[in-house]
Amino acid sequence: MARVEPQWRAWMQRWPEAADLAGEPAGEAVRAWGRLGYPRRALRLHAAAVAITENHGGVVPSDEQQLRDLPGVGEYTAAAVRAFAFGLPSVVLDVNVRRVLARAWSGVAEPPGHLTAVERALAEGLAHSADDPAQWAAASMELGAVVCTKREPDCQSCPLLTDCAWQNAGAPEGAVPTRRQPRYEGSDRQARGRIMAALRDADEPLPRRSVLAEVSDEEQAARALSSLIADGLVVQDATGLRLP
Numbered sequence: 001m002a003r004v005e006p007q008w009r010a011w012m013q014r015w016p017e018a019a020d021l022a023g024e025p026a027g028e029a030v031r032a033w034g035r036l037g038y039p040r041r042a043l044r045l046h047a048a049a050v051a052i053t054e055n056h057g058g059v060v061p062s063d064e065q066q067l068r069d070l071p072g073v074g075e076y077t078a079a080a081v082r083a084f085a086f087g088l089p090s091v092v093l094d095v096n097v098r099r100v101l102a103r104a105w106s107g108v109a110e111p112p113g114h115l116t117a118v119e120r121a122l123a124e125g126l127a128h129s130a131d132d133p134a135q136w137a138a139a140s141m142e143l144g145a146v147v148c149t150k151r152e153p154d155c156q157s158c159p160l161l162t163d164c165a166w167q168n169a170g171a172p173e174g175a176v177p178t179r180r181q182p183r184y185e186g187s188d189r190q191a192r193g194r195i196m197a198a199l200r201d202a203d204e205p206l207p208r209r210s211v212l213a214e215v216s217d218e219e220q221a222a223r224a225l226s227s228l229i230a231d232g233l234v235v236q237d238a239t240g241l242r243l244p
Contacts, residue, residue, distance in 0.1 A: 003036070004036060007032070007033070007034055007036055010032065011032055014032065015049075017058060018048075018049040018052040018053050018058050018059075018060065019049070019053045019058045021045070021046060021049040022046070022049040022050040022052075022053040022054075024046075025243075025244065026042075026043055026046040026047070026232075026243075026244045027235075027242065027243030027244045028243075029042040029043065029045055029046040030042045030043065030196075030200070030233060030243050030244065031200045031243060034200070035193070035197070037193075039196055039233055040231055040232075040233065041072065043072075043231075043232060043233065043244070044071045044072025044073075045072065047071035047072065048070040048071050048072055048073060051069075051070050051071060052070065060081065060085065062081075062082060062085070062086045062088065064078050064079075064082060064090075067081055067082070076092065076093065076094065078090075079091055079092045079093070079137075080092050080137070083127075083133055083134045083137040083138075084134055084137065084138065087132070087133060087134040088133060088134075089127050089128045089130070089133040090127060090133065090137065091120065091123045091124050091127050092127070092137040092140075092141065093115065093119070093120075093123055094141060094144075095111075095144075096140075096141050096143075096144025096145045096148075097123070097137075097140045097141055097144055098111040098115070098119065098144075099111060099144050099148055099150065100140050100143050100144045100148050100160075101119060101122055101123060101126075101140075102119075102166075103148060103153075103164060103165070103166035103167075104148075104160045104163065104164045104165060104166065105122055105165060106118075106122070106165060106166075107165035107166050107168070107169045107172075108166065108172070109166065109171070109172060109173055110150075126140075143158070143159075143160075155167060155171075188220060188223060188224050188227070191214075191215045191217070191220050191221060191223075191224035192224045192227065192228055194214040194215055195211055195214050195215065195221070195224055195225055195228060195234070196228065196233065196234075197214075198210075198211055198214050199211065199234060199241065199242060199243050200243065202242070204239075204240075204242075205237075205239040205240030205241055205242040206240050206241050206242070207240050207241075208225075208236070208240065208241055211225065211241050212225060225241075232244060
């Protein structure tokens with residue numbers, strides 16, 4: 001959050017309304033995204049802003065299906081917008097919320113690898129029975145992120161301690177295998193990041209050779225650049241390479 005907040009504040013100051021963002025080239029969204037990672041999300045945000053401006057009069061819809069029809073908006077994002085922006089009962093399930101439900105209600109250390117019908121039914125029941133759905137969504141996320149953490153949960157300060165099924169069962173260890181994070185150093189992701197950084201910092205298109213020189217491995221550089229062009233994050237024309 002500390003890394004994202006400055007970018008978010010700058011973004012909202014520059015583009016407070018969907019129409020403001022829609023009126024700029026998509027490349028400006030990518031540039032403003034900076035080094036947050038997954039730059040395709042910036043393209044999707046720009047495309048969503050265009051759709052909101054053209055199809056919804058510049059107002060973010062509250063209807064779930066209309067939200068999910070926007071570019072880059074899936075089940076989780078639509079539910080979060082409905083809960084936090086409109087205070088509507090929504091099933092907001094990120095990894096932290098799922099861990100809280102698994103421990104406090106199901107008595108297991110970790111949720112299954114994939115969302116199950118049982119988890120969804122439990123989450124729906126809790127969301128729809130809450131006096132304040134938005135508050136419940138925010139509280140459950142915060143509880144999982146700050147208190148009911150994966151490796152070192154602070155159970156003694158948890159408001160659910162006495163009713164927690166996992167604690168009452170003796171806090172058994174989980175049997176869900178952990179996934180190793182792919183190595184970043186030397187990866188194609190790092191190569192893509194270096195190319196994107198060079199283009200974000202440039203005021204005009206760059207020659208292909210200078211962009212490829214950002215990565216020491218020539219084959220990896222070419223592969224990374226090709227993938228960025230395919231993703232629509234880089235445009236190649238007669239002037240050189242640039243953001244869209």
